[in-house]
Amino acid sequence: VHSAISKNAGEWIDEVSNLSKAEGILGPFRVSLPALDHFPMKTWARLVSRHVKRSSIEQMSYGDPAGSWPLRCAIAKYLRTARAVQCEADQILIVSGSQMALQLCARALLKKHAVLYMEEPGYPGAKDALTSTGARVIPVAVDGEGIMVQKMKIRGSQNSVTYVTPSHQYPLGLSMSASRRLDLLDWAQRCGGWIIEDDYDSEYRYASRPFGAMQGMDPTSRVIYIGTFSKVLFPALRMAYMVVPRDLFKTFLKVRESLDIFSPTLYQLVLTDFIEEGHFARHLRRMRPIYLSRRNALVESIEGFLKPHNIDAGIHLSAFLPQDVDDCAVVNNSAENGISLCALSTCYAGANPRKGLILGFGGCNERQIKSAARKLESILQGSAGFKDRRL
Numbered sequence: 001v002h003s004a005i006s007k008n009a010g011e012w013i014d015e016v017s018n019l020s021k022a023e024g025i026l027g028p029f030r031v032s033l034p035a036l037d038h039f040p041m042k043t044w045a046r047l048v049s050r051h052v053k054r055s056s057i058e059q060m061s062y063g064d065p066a067g068s069w070p071l072r073c074a075i076a077k078y079l080r081t082a083r084a085v086q087c088e089a090d091q092i093l094i095v096s097g098s099q100m101a102l103q104l105c106a107r108a109l110l111k112k113h114a115v116l117y118m119e120e121p122g123y124p125g126a127k128d129a130l131t132s133t134g135a136r137v138i139p140v141a142v143d144g145e146g147i148m149v150q151k152m153k154i155r156g157s158q159n160s161v162t163y164v165t166p167s168h169q170y171p172l173g174l175s176m177s178a179s180r181r182l183d184l185l186d187w188a189q190r191c192g193g194w195i196i197e198d199d200y201d202s203e204y205r206y207a208s209r210p211f212g213a214m215q216g217m218d219p220t221s222r223v224i225y226i227g228t229f230s231k232v233l234f235p236a237l238r239m240a241y242m243v244v245p246r247d248l249f250k251t252f253l254k255v256r257e258s259l260d261i262f263s264p265t266l267y268q269l270v271l272t273d274f275i276e277e278g279h280f281a282r283h284l285r286r287m288r289p290i291y292l293s294r295r296n297a298l299v300e301s302i303e304g305f306l307k308p309h310n311i312d313a314g315i316h317l318s319a320f321l322p323q324d325v326d327d328c329a330v331v332n333n334s335a336e337n338g339i340s341l342c343a344l345s346t347c348y349a350g351a352n353p354r355k356g357l358i359l360g361f362g363g364c365n366e367r368q369i370k371s372a373a374r375k376l377e378s379i380l381q382g383s384a385g386f387k388d389r390r391l
């Protein structure tokens with residue numbers, strides 16, 4: 001942090017990306033990476049130093065497994081106003097990343113052989129975490145309105161779990177329609193199932209105001225809501241939250257304690273001040289036009305050779321490739337050239353995955369986007385099966 005704040009943010013991010021580019025981790029198009037070069041590092045460092053100087057014996061000891069109360073209150077207030085989530089602070093659980101929240105859901109809800117419905121294609125990280133206790137995945141296709149609830153069973157689905165990303169489907173980027181949300185809530189109510197709503201990057205919408213969360217439409221408390229600070233602040237913070245239905249809270253708290261007791265107190269205190277003093281809201285407002293400009297640069301740079309769909313939200317895009325192109329080979333080839341992409345086919349749990357690419361635009365500036373797009377085009381033109389320039 002010290003060396004970072006003594007440089008300007010641009011130099012710092014160049015240094016970080018040079019380091020990690022060599023390992024192929026943080027090259028341009030890295031999916032899920034926010035604009036770290038625009039993070040208000042000076043403000044953050046001032047708040048960290050404030051709390052380090054004030055550290056009491058109590059703050060150095062064990063913390064509350066549910067999270068610090070002032071942070072839970074600040075998050076509940078934010079979720080009610082910005083995301084239309086129905087919640088009080090006593091339903092909020094602070095966890096170390098949404099990946100941990102998904103692990104908690106697996107341990108609390110998904111016994112061996114339990115049924116897990118997942119969007120197809122869907123987020124592989126969720127599949128890995130949610131099947132870690134032995135659940136059986138049933139992939140359910142996504143159409144233009146979201147997960148096709150009509151394909152999910154009601155009889156025999158008691159206690160089954162559906163994982164969805166309604167605000168911004170990962171990886172295809174569409175938003176679930178209001179009627180599909182109601183169908184899914186109805187499914188949960190009728191069969192006594194649970195819905196996990198992963199609201200990982202809903203703050204950024206470019207065409208309209210952000211949609212409210214599905215949890216806010218749920219009259220029967222069947223939704224476990226997950227949000228993260230990884231995309232809106234930075235992933236290394238490892239701070240996320242869950243809104244847990246009251247009937248499940250004790251069970252989730254017990255599992256949370258068994259995993260790693262509590263999240264670091266220092267960063268919970270810093271984050272509380274960051275939200276309460278208005279820096280968080282200001283940061284979100286500043287970032288929207290920056291991401292819009294990066295998205296536009298990406299869409300323009302790839303328009304001659306890739307056709308992205310659902311470009312109205314988030315910090316990534318996806319585009320299909322012809323089925324005879326090996327998207328994993330394209331990803332490996334790109335990594336060797338310092339470009340970090342994801343292969344769409346790795347997001348499928350069932351047979352017949354579609355080929356395509358997922359490109360993040362949050363973590364690279366317009367100049368980096370344009371030059372990486374040129375490299376990507378030549379990699380694709382050299383790939384077997386890539387003959388249709390307009391897809």
Ligand SMILES: Cc1ncc(COP(=O)(O)O)c(C=O)c1O
Nearest residue numbers: 032097098099123170200228230
């Ligand atoms: C859909 C989705 N959910 C969850 C996560 C994990 O986020 P976190 O850093 O909070 O574990 C990601 C990260 O890329 C994601 O894309």
